[in-house]
Amino acid sequence: MAWAVTKRTAFYLLVIFIVVESVFPFYYAILTSFKSGTALFEVNYWPTMFSWDNYAAVFQNGSFPRNLLNSVIVATLTVALALLFAVTSSYALSRVRFRGRSLLLLTILSVSMFPQIAVLSGLFEVIRVFGLFNTLWGLIFSYTIFTLPFTVWVLTTFMRELPLEIEEAAIVDGATPWIIITRVFMPLMWPALVTTGLLAFIAAWNEFLFALTFTSSNATRTVPVAIALLSGASQFEIPWGTIMAASVIVTVPLVVLVLIFQRKIISGLTAGGVKG
Amino acid sequence: MATETMGAIAAPAKPIKSELFLSRTRAAMIFLLPMIIALLVVAGWPLLRTIYFSFTDASMTNLAAAKFVGFHNYLSWTQLKSGKIFWSGVLADPAWWNAVWNTIRFAFVSVLLETIAGTVVALVLNAEFKGRGIVRAAILVPWAIPTIVSAKMWGWMLNDQFGIVNDLLLKLHIIDTKIAWTATPDTAMYAVLAVDIWKTTPFMALLILAGLQMIPKDIYEAAAIDGVHPVKVFFRVTLPLVRPALMVAVIFRLLDALRIFDLIYVLSTNSAATKTMSVISRENLIDFDKFAYGSAESTLLFIIIGVLTVLYIWLGRVNLEGDAR
Numbered sequence: 001m002a003w004a005v006t007k008r009t010a011f012y013l014l015v016i017f018i019v020v021e022s023v024f025p026f027y028y029a030i031l032t033s034f035k036s037g038t039a040l041f042e043v044n045y046w047p048t049m050f051s052w053d054n055y056a057a058v059f060q061n062g063s064f065p066r067n068l069l070n071s072v073i074v075a076t077l078t079v080a081l082a083l084l085f086a087v088t089s090s091y092a093l094s095r096v097r098f099r100g101r102s103l104l105l106l107t108i109l110s111v112s113m114f115p116q117i118a119v120l121s122g123l124f125e126v127i128r129v130f131g132l133f134n135t136l137w138g139l140i141f142s143y144t145i146f147t148l149p150f151t152v153w154v155l156t157t158f159m160r161e162l163p164l165e166i167e168e169a170a171i172v173d174g175a176t177p178w179i180i181i182t183r184v185f186m187p188l189m190w191p192a193l194v195t196t197g198l199l200a201f202i203a204a205w206n207e208f209l210f211a212l213t214f215t216s217s218n219a220t221r222t223v224p225v226a227i228a229l230l231s232g233a234s235q236f237e238i239p240w241g242t243i244m245a246a247s248v249i250v251t252v253p254l255v256v257l258v259l260i261f262q263r264k265i266i267s268g269l270t271a272g273g274v275k276g
Numbered sequence: 277m278a279t280e281t282m283g284a285i286a287a288p289a290k291p292i293k294s295e296l297f298l299s300r301t302r303a304a305m306i307f308l309l310p311m312i313i314a315l316l317v318v319a320g321w322p323l324l325r326t327i328y329f330s331f332t333d334a335s336m337t338n339l340a341a342a343k344f345v346g347f348h349n350y351l352s353w354t355q356l357k358s359g360k361i362f363w364s365g366v367l368a369d370p371a372w373w374n375a376v377w378n379t380i381r382f383a384f385v386s387v388l389l390e391t392i393a394g395t396v397v398a399l400v401l402n403a404e405f406k407g408r409g410i411v412r413a414a415i416l417v418p419w420a421i422p423t424i425v426s427a428k429m430w431g432w433m434l435n436d437q438f439g440i441v442n443d444l445l446l447k448l449h450i451i452d453t454k455i456a457w458t459a460t461p462d463t464a465m466y467a468v469l470a471v472d473i474w475k476t477t478p479f480m481a482l483l484i485l486a487g488l489q490m491i492p493k494d495i496y497e498a499a500a501i502d503g504v505h506p507v508k509v510f511f512r513v514t515l516p517l518v519r520p521a522l523m524v525a526v527i528f529r530l531l532d533a534l535r536i537f538d539l540i541y542v543l544s545t546n547s548a549a550t551k552t553m554s555v556i557s558r559e560n561l562i563d564f565d566k567f568a569y570g571s572a573e574s575t576l577l578f579i580i581i582g583v584l585t586v587l588y589i590w591l592g593r594v595n596l597e598g599d600a601r
Contacts, residue, residue, distance in 0.1 A: 019414040029429045043443040089311035092304035111319050115535035117554040118578035121329050121571045122322025125339050145318045177303035206422040208538040224424040228542050240432050247425040258420040270486035
């Protein structure tokens with residue numbers, strides 16, 4: 001009996017540890033973001049003050065609202081493009097048999113695992129040739145490298161599992177492949193589209209290396225780069241309060257989305273096995 | 277395996293070259309074309325150009341004037357008047373080898389610890405208890421936070437003067453002086469590892485959990501009836517059965533860890549103790565305007581990661597196409 005109680009207690013202690021350890025850094029960032037002045041430099045474990053000063057500072061910082069808008073535009077268009085290309089190609093990859101299909105699928109998977117730095121100099125040239133340097137289009141274009149393979153891979157896995165009979169019925173009725181995709185598959189694929197779209201959105205929202213390299217002015221930077229480059233009056237004066245407020249602003253929407261779509265995200269992650 | 281069987285159902289068992297079959301194949305090709313072109317433009321071609329630039333003297337401002345210089349960026353030598361041979365190039369650059377070593381050490385330690393932590397969290401989530409939903413939601417938080425944001429958050433928590441980590445450790449009497457975690461060469465790598473493990477354990481846990489949930493329950497019932505010790509059940513039953521899922525999770529994380537850039541760039545900027553291959557390549561490419569030299573480093577990084585991946589898949593007999601997903 002005593003042993004069972006000890007075991008139970010130990011288990012719940014582990015559970016509490018996991019929860020606290022996961023959430024604490026974010027909690028602490030929120031706590032810091034509401035402090036101002038000298039209070040910032042006192043270590044507190046519980047909320048002690050509630051001031052919006054840092055949030056006001058973030059939005060008066062000139063470019064931050066613009067960076068936020070940039071991130072929204074880039075992530076949304078990246079997702080839209082990736083889904084458009086991925087739906088048609090995953091139909092071909094899951095439903096039509098042709099030579100070299102397995103090889104193509106493996107190539108797509110390996111592209112999604114590409115070290116981004118390996119294409120950086122080549123991509124830099126392509127983006128400059130197309131005149132996309134320091135534009136949002138340059139980012140949308142380059143983000144295809146990780147969103148497209150991932151969406152194709154997950155949607156192909158999903159489509160394979162759809163029953164064959166629906167498609168056969170459509171073929172008998174004389175439907176073309178385009179009609180099959182838009183009228184038969186699309187309505188069935190909404191859950192998968194939401195999941196992959198969400199994961200691709202998060203990946204594009206968080207991307208740093210390309211955004212840092214392919215933009216050069218405050219007006220085109222996305223939020224992660226803006227946060228990384230936030231600096232104070234001097235090198236030794238890091239504006240921690242403002243940084244934490246900006247961090248909370250960009251993270252809250254993601255955390256809310258993730259918690260709402262928990263189940264979908266978990267199934268998408270395990271199907272794709274790709275870190276968002 | 278799965279691809280083949282599913283394909284066999286999707287298309288006629290014997291490929292009869294009927295009108296329908298041909299038109300389907302034609303449509304498939306048209307559907308695939310935009311995707312393939314997009315990937316060629318954004319991945320295939322840039323990769324080839326990176327490799328090409330590594331054999332030239334390209335500079336960022338004048339890419340078009342790049343001239344072929346052979347292996348000069350990789351390894352070259354000049355004989356000094358005294359007869360001494362002076363080696364240069366990436367392969368003779370101690371900073372590069374330091375970065376290679378940092379990357380491999382980081383990838384190995386982080387993935388190992390994440391796998392262990394991820395397994396523990398997955399086992400907890402696989403048990404039935406009150407509040408399981410809360411735990412699952414909680415572990416998704418680190419995953420959802422952008423890497424740059426988590427680097428900044430931890431940078432603040434690990435701050436030497438005002439950081440909560442030093443405060444906590446002082447209060448618990450684990451340390452007696454404040455430590456500059458991210459700035460001290462001895463501790464910078466630990467700081468980076470801690471943040472990375474915190475951030476990516478959820479991903480690992482979820483993948484392992486998916487594997488755990490595929491194990492049939494009656495195996496455990498049988499083991500319980502036979503009175504097998506739980507620890508033995510874990511090592512003899514759970515671990516072998518979850519291995520395929522585990523191997524796939526590990527390779528995804530390994531590939532991710534080997535190309536790490538953003539966390540290190542932000543958390544321990546310019547520290548030689550944590551500089552990885554990606555960080556040093558970008559530094560040469562963009563910041564120091566040694567475009568060709570940086571391209572050579574990028575190419576080597578690609579080769580090193582490629583070789584490690586093939587080795588892993590071969591040694592671990594990972595079945596990427598199988599039911600492990």
